[in-house]
Amino acid sequence: MHLPTSVGYLLKEASSALRSAMEAVLRPLGMNVTHYSCLELLAQRPGLSNSELARGAFVTRQSMNVLLVALERDGLVSRAEHASSGRALPTELTPKGRRQLATASAAVRAVEVRMTASFSDVERAGLGDLLSRAVSSLRADHPTA
Amino acid sequence: MHLPTSVGYLLKEASSALRSAMEAVLRPLGMNVTHYSCLELLAQRPGLSNSELARGAFVTRQSMNVLLVALERDGLVSRAEHASSGRALPTELTPKGRRQLATASAAVRAVEVRMTASFSDVERAGLGDLLSRAVSSLRADHPTA
DNA sequence: TGACTCATGTCAATATTCTGACATAGAATC
């Protein structure tokens, strides 16, 4: 079966394949993609709020909130009790969270390497560039809504 | 906020942006992305079964089945009563389904055009090529599971 | 100061999707 070959379809197909591959390597570690994404975001940007994490992981605030509650219960992250300014509650990784992320990050990186295994350096960079520009074009004159 | 820039993240970001843009143009038509995908698949491959449609739209058989029930109720598709061979029930578009697809297809095509508006022809083809190869690499030696 | 806008956290209810399981039909294997 050799379905549609539009760029849009290929984009969806690639994204789906990547997600499946990530789920496959994260499951043995007791994590899923959103779980991992949240930890990775917090490692790169300590102190992100629930809403910011939601945007970064492409889910709603509400979904991210239930995840954060679970992550805090498991001692992987710590949330501020009350906001120092505004309503945003900064979240940070605990040492335990950092350890779990380390193994997960290696597994995910391996998946990404496998995905671009046949690429030259130029092609690898080119794909990133094209995807960035595609995102910009879609968002131009089009409220994020 | 200028989050991760790995190819994997950009892929997810682009896919998410495309989906949002598609949802935005399809909502006024009373459709969502899976709804549209199903019709588009049936137009290109009349007679696809529920399971085949599910794979093509990247959802489970169960999800596609509830969609098909709704589409049939609305008179957009027709499903065979009983299988002529095996258990697969071939599905086809009705004239009404074809009409609805026509308008949706134009809207979606416009989104895709906007997404690649800044691309040269070479770049447009290049993105498709890179995505195809990425999918192949991810699936190589890795059961679709 | 006051009205307005915007973003955030949170609650409730609804939709949607998935996981797990089962029986059946055909192909493959022995």
Add this chain to the structure above:
DNA sequence: GATTCTATGTCAGAATATTGACATGAGTCA
């Protein structure tokens, strides 16, 4: 021919995500 394997449709339940709504805090502007 019997057995095994794979794929399909379908049922039931659980998990997940989303939509909608509300009050609060901060910034903007007249």
